[in-house]
Amino acid sequence: MTKPNIPEGFDPTDPELMAERVPHEELAELRRHAPVHWIPQPREVGGFDDDGYWAVTSHELIREVSRDDKTYSSWENTAIVRFADYITREQIEMQRTILLNQDAPEHTKLRGIISRGFTPRAIATLRGALTERAEQIVSGANTDETGDFVTKVAAELPLQAIAELLGVPQEDRGQLFRWTNEMMGYDDPANAEVDPAQSSMEMLGYAYNMAEKRREEPADDIITKLLDASIDGEALSSEEFGFFVLLLAVAGNETTRNAITHGVLAFMDNPEQWKIWREERPKTMADEVVRWATPVTVFQRTATCDTELGGKEIKKGDRVAMFYISGNRDEEVFDDPYAFDITRDPNAHLGFGGTGAHFCIGTHLARLEIELIFNAIADVMPDITKLGEAKRLPSAWLNGIKELEVDFTGKCP
Ligand code: HEM
Numbered sequence: 001m002t003k004p005n006i007p008e009g010f011d012p013t014d015p016e017l018m019a020e021r022v023p024h025e026e027l028a029e030l031r032r033h034a035p036v037h038w039i040p041q042p043r044e045v046g047g048f049d050d051d052g053y054w055a056v057t058s059h060e061l062i063r064e065v066s067r068d069d070k071t072y073s074s075w076e077n078t079a080i081v082r083f084a085d086y087i088t089r090e091q092i093e094m095q096r097t098i099l100l101n102q103d104a105p106e107h108t109k110l111r112g113i114i115s116r117g118f119t120p121r122a123i124a125t126l127r128g129a130l131t132e133r134a135e136q137i138v139s140g141a142n143t144d145e146t147g148d149f150v151t152k153v154a155a156e157l158p159l160q161a162i163a164e165l166l167g168v169p170q171e172d173r174g175q176l177f178r179w180t181n182e183m184m185g186y187d188d189p190a191n192a193e194v195d196p197a198q199s200s201m202e203m204l205g206y207a208y209n210m211a212e213k214r215r216e217e218p219a220d221d222i223i224t225k226l227l228d229a230s231i232d233g234e235a236l237s238s239e240e241f242g243f244f245v246l247l248l249a250v251a252g253n254e255t256t257r258n259a260i261t262h263g264v265l266a267f268m269d270n271p272e273q274w275k276i277w278r279e280e281r282p283k284t285m286a287d288e289v290v291r292w293a294t295p296v297t298v299f300q301r302t303a304t305c306d307t308e309l310g311g312k313e314i315k316k317g318d319r320v321a322m323f324y325i326s327g328n329r330d331e332e333v334f335d336d337p338y339a340f341d342i343t344r345d346p347n348a349h350l351g352f353g354g355t356g357a358h359f360c361i362g363t364h365l366a367r368l369e370i371e372l373i374f375n376a377i378a379d380v381m382p383d384i385t386k387l388g389e390a391k392r393l394p395s396a397w398l399n400g401i402k403e404l405e406v407d408f409t410g411k412c413p
Contacts, residue, residue, distance in 0.1 A: 004033040011039050012055060012323060013080045013298060015394035022297070022399060024338075027326035031057040036310035039321075053080070053300065053319035054312065059330035059350065061310050062322040065301060066354030072301035072320055073103050074358060080300050080321060080396045098247040100358065107357065112231045114244060115361055117165065117222040123364040126164050131372050133160045138376035142408050146387060149404040150261055153377075157369050158256040162248050165365065166210070167221040179203040180249045200246060207245035211238040252362050254398060255295045256369050259351075261390070261401045262293030263370065264377065266340040268386045268406075273342050278378045285342040286370040291349035292340050297325040297399045299353070324350040325399060383410025 006026045017023060030037050035058035040051060056062055065072050077092045078100050095101045099110055116122070134157055141152040159180065163173050182199035211227060215238075218224045226236055226244075236244070266289070267274040277285060300321040303314045314320060327350040329337040334344075352360035360366070377384060385407045393400030 002033050004029045004037065006030065009040075011041060013039075013041075013321070013396040015396050018297070018396070018399070019392050019394035021392075022325060024325075024329060027057055027323060028329065030055060031326050031330060035061050036312040036314075038312075053321050054309070054314060055321050055323060056309070057323045057326035058310070059327040059333045059348075062324065062327040062350055063354045063356075065309065065320055065322055066356035066358070069103060069107075069301075069357045071304055071307050073304050074101050074107070074301060075103050076302040076319070077101055078299045078301070078358075080298060080319075097243045098250070099244075099361075100247065100251060104357070109231055109234060110236075110240065111357070111361070113226060113229045113236050116229050117226050118361045118364060120364050122222055122225075123368060126161065126365070127368065127372075129164050130157070130161055130368060131375075133157060133164070134369075134372040134376040135380070138373070138380045142381050145409050145411065146405065146407045149264060149384075149406045150257065150401060151403075153373070154257045154260040154264070155253075157260070157373050158253045161256070161365060161369050162252050165222055165248070166245065167219065167223055168210075172206075176203070176206070179206075180253060183246075183249060203246060203249065204242040207242040208238045210245075211236075211241040248362075251360075252365070254400065255362075256366050258295035258398065258400050259290050259293045259366065259370055260373055261404055262295070262399070263289035263374065264384065264406075265386065265390060265401070265404060266292050267374075268384065270340050273340055274378075277342060277374060278382060281375070281378075282343050284345045284347060285374065286367040287347045287349060287351075288340065288342045288344045289370050289374075290351035290366070291328045291334075291344070291347060293399060294325040294328050294349075294351050295399055296351070296353075296397060298323045298397050322350075322354060324353070327354075381408045381410075384408055385410045 006029055010023070010026055011017070012023050012027060035056065037055050037057070038052055039055045041053060042051065056065055075096060077095055099107060099114065102110065137153055137156045137160075141147060141149075144152075159177050160173075163176060168176055179199045179202055182194040183196045183203065210223070214223050214227055218228075223241075227241065229235065267277065276282065298321050300319050303316055303318045303320060305316050307314045309320070328334075331337055333348060352363045352366070387405040387407055390401045391403040393402045
């Protein structure tokens with residue numbers, strides 16, 4: 001191993017850097033020369049008791065970490081958060097109520113129940129309704145000549161998909177979407193005065209009542225199945241159901257929204273790929289969009305014991321960050337990794353995580369949403385053209401696009 005040639009103070013979780021670009025060159029340098037590398041992070045921005053973290057950048061080692069959930073725990077928060085005033089000890093503890101931040105045995109039990117709602121068969125039942133929603137969203141946006149692709153197209157379907165999955169009645173959806181946006185602190189000026197904690201509490205209350213209602217009046221839907229399911233005699237309580245709804249709002253929204261936005265951008269930048277999609281609709285498209293976008297750039301674990309990884313000594317309590325965005329460009333695994341190729345097959349990407357116990361539970365739903373939205377775009381607005389550069393989101397762990405101005409008709413000069 002030679003010393004990686006990266007700038008002094010380089011930190012791939014720096015939101016200011018991510019607001020400008022994904023640091024692909026620096027990550028490639030790490031991947032080749034130091035696939036497990038200590039990144040110092042001054043204490044005042046860490047919010048943790050340490051002063052840095054291990055950046056894991058090769059496909060192979062990312063998989064090794066995510067498959068070994070005994071050595072690498074999710075208990076100390078999986079999302080990297082850089083601001084001390086944002087994350088406190090109490091918040092980390094509260095976040096453990098959601099699956100993403102749990103370890104076995106709690107994780108195994110909860111995931112066993114929840115995963116029943118996400119099987120290919122359960123998700124396939126949503127195809128008809130979501131096809132209709134995707135067509136409505138795209139046709140609605142198409143009535144204007146130009147506009148922001150993120151708010152007009154990409155943001156809508158993931159919200160509708162979760163509402164559909166949960167069987168939320170139409171009249172309540174507007175409220176559910178408002179809570180979600182407020183909770184996620186989206187940049188909307190209308191949210192400036194809103195307290196995200198208050199919105200989460202209100203959403204929890206709503207989900208709790210929804211669970212109680214379904215217990216009284218069971219229906220033929222996924223919620224009823226989830227509430228009926230039990231493992232070792234333990235079923236989902238109404239509180240657990242509430243946190244599950246919060247988790248979906250966090251895990252299923254911004255991720256899919258950014259996959260769709262990066263996907264449309266990649267298609268507009270690679271017209272030959274758009275032609276392939278319009279004419280052949282290859283089944284491999286959705287996974288290439290997720291590899292290309294890698295909406296979750298990085299998730300972290302915490303070492304439960306002293307160990308060794310890629311020749312480096314990891315100490316108990318060290319944070320270990322898996323840079324999926326780097327693994328997804330690993331030349332050892334992907335031919336021509338910087339090419340967007342919707343016929344890529346095989347495609348062992350890490351966009352949904354590294355195949356361990358926490359592998360994304362929403363993969364079938366996300367793939368379906370991506371397929372349906374690009375079907376609708378190809379049918380209704382095949383000449384979509386970008387009108388400027390994408391405005392990126394400052395985030396430590398999301399590869400986000402806030403705004404993407406497009407011409408839906410392709411007619412503007
Ligand atoms: C977990 C990415 C869509 C629900 C994950 C993880 C990743 C990820 C990387 C792994 C977390 C870890 O290892 O710690 C994505 C991407 C998506 C997407 C890129 C869209 C393109 C969805 C959707 C849903 C969903 C649509 C549900 C509606 C979840 C849940 C987990 C998870 C519940 C936690 C699983 C666990 O901890 O056992 N996702 N996700 N995701 N995802 Fe997704």
